[in-house]
Amino acid sequence: MTFADFTEATSDDDPRIILHVDMDCFYASCERLREPALRGEPVVVGMGYEAGEPHGAVATASYEAREYGIDSAQPISQALDALPRAAETDAEPAGYYRPVDLDFYEEVASDVKAILHDCADVVREVSIDEAYLDVTDRTSWEVIDADGSEDRTIAEGYARYIKQRIDREVGVPASVGVAPNMATAKVASDHDKPDGLTVVRPSEVTDFLAPLPVAAIHGVGPVTERELTELGIDTAGDLAAADPTDLADRFGERGRELYARARGDDDREVTPTGRPKSLSRESAFTEATEETKAKRERVSALAADVAARARSRDAMYQTVGIKVVTPPFDVNTRATSLSGPVDEPDLVESIALDLLEEFDDDPVRKLGVRVSKLSFGAQEQARLDGFDAASAAEAEGDDDGGEGGDWNATADIAREAGDTDAQLTDWVDDDGDRAVDDDSESDTHTTDGQSSLGRYD
Numbered sequence: 001m002t003f004a005d006f007t008e009a010t011s012d013d014d015p016r017i018i019l020h021v022d023m024d025c026f027y028a029s030c031e032r033l034r035e036p037a038l039r040g041e042p043v044v045v046g047m048g049y050e051a052g053e054p055h056g057a058v059a060t061a062s063y064e065a066r067e068y069g070i071d072s073a074q075p076i077s078q079a080l081d082a083l084p085r086a087a088e089t090d091a092e093p094a095g096y097y098r099p100v101d102l103d104f105y106e107e108v109a110s111d112v113k114a115i116l117h118d119c120a121d122v123v124r125e126v127s128i129d130e131a132y133l134d135v136t137d138r139t140s141w142e143v144i145d146a147d148g149s150e151d152r153t154i155a156e157g158y159a160r161y162i163k164q165r166i167d168r169e170v171g172v173p174a175s176v177g178v179a180p181n182m183a184t185a186k187v188a189s190d191h192d193k194p195d196g197l198t199v200v201r202p203s204e205v206t207d208f209l210a211p212l213p214v215a216a217i218h219g220v221g222p223v224t225e226r227e228l229t230e231l232g233i234d235t236a237g238d239l240a241a242a243d244p245t246d247l248a249d250r251f252g253e254r255g256r257e258l259y260a261r262a263r264g265d266d267d268r269e270v271t272p273t274g275r276p277k278s279l280s281r282e283s284a285f286t287e288a289t290e291e292t293k294a295k296r297e298r299v300s301a302l303a304a305d306v307a308a309r310a311r312s313r314d315a316m317y318q319t320v321g322i323k324v325v326t327p328p329f330d331v332n333t334r335a336t337s338l339s340g341p342v343d344e345p346d347l348v349e350s351i352a353l354d355l356l357e358e359f360d361d362d363p364v365r366k367l368g369v370r371v372s373k374l375s376f377g378a379q380e381q382a383r384l385d386g387f388d389a390a391s392a393a394e395a396e397g398d399d400d401g402g403e404g405g406d407w408n409a410t411a412d413i414a415r416e417a418g419d420t421d422a423q424l425t426d427w428v429d430d431d432g433d434r435a436v437d438d439d440s441e442s443d444t445h446t447t448d449g450q451s452s453l454g455r456y457d
Helices: 026-034 076-082 102-119 154-169 180-191 202-209 224-231 236-241 245-249 253-262 292-312 347-359 411-417
Strands: 019-025 043-047 056-063 096-100 122-127 131-134 144-145 150-153 174-179 198-201 278-289 313-324 330-343 365-373
Touching: 019 102, 019 154, 026 043, 026 056, 026 102, 043 076, 043 144, 043 292, 056 076, 056 292, 076 096, 102 122, 102 131, 102 154, 102 292, 122 292, 131 180, 144 154, 150 154, 154 174, 154 198, 174 180, 180 198, 180 202, 180 253, 202 236, 224 245, 236 253, 245 253, 278 292, 278 313, 292 313, 292 347, 292 365, 313 347, 347 365
Parallel strands: 043 096, 174 198
Antiparallel strands: 019 131, 019 174, 043 056, 122 131, 144 150, 278 365, 313 330, 313 365
């Protein structure tokens, strides 16, 4: 079968063909690309982490490392307790720890991105390791007799072709979901990891989604899952059969969105992303903590991540802020504005830690760091010895508002903010919208257990 067999275009009346491409454990895969000896070994990539140190947070853990309970956003010190460093012990099990190398990951991601743009007319790059493709004009839902024993769609062959190109030309694995809409394609790509390919034909969407646990629906985190369980909703089918009015009463507009996704209803078009209005990352603790050291370590790691993402995009920032979620779901934001745009990672960390001091004695569920008022290609940087700092109340409005109004502590956002456990994600997406869809990745979702360090949009 030739490439042309996979590229029969659909008619205007046919359902869309959307691919969600998700790179499996991307940072660990990049490290294995650089060090082939790491293949099959437990690999942990740390954010805000220096080689040989016990500080920082897990950005991603390979599947082998996850077998020992290591997951994204976990403190490196905790990961080391479960999986000692191979360089320091001859005992088994042992793990291989590497610091984040964003430049290298961006280089690998650019090679993947080139393939995706070559294979689709429209690509939405969600993160450094995740993208949606609209290939409606490139292939077809038509079913063919692929090998004499099993009928397959032409679209499946096209998706397999893209997977194989990524593997052959770049050397990293990807999981791909194929479906008639974005929400279902996202669920499909998570369905058969790692290195999976799941195709959901238009006529199969309802049957595919119905038996899945409700947590499989993108946007349902652990807290929402528990609340839905209390309502007797355990599967996507249960959610699809629920009363949308009751869901809206309980979860706000987000309840209607989850209801639609569980039914396979999603009319969003795949659109390219533009320049972000802000860059942010947040991370939830498995349980609320009052431990000052744990909170400061997490904020330091988040600050390093956000500053690295800004630098990778040639972005400067004039405002640095934090978000602190305290039980039950109280969202607090604080920010400091400078007199001009800067590119100073150490300053981001310093300001974020200073702002965090207000919450030293408070139990915290989730923390976030954000830089905003972005400037791209700025020629001059504000002097660090002469900036005018202002409190969030003075420069950004009250604690419930802030830059652009996208930190509003409404009931929906507050609930969403507490709805992930031990994950590192954006708290608002880069288009300034509420982050129900990652992106992570994202209620926010961390794709494949990986904390995404940047987006290649």
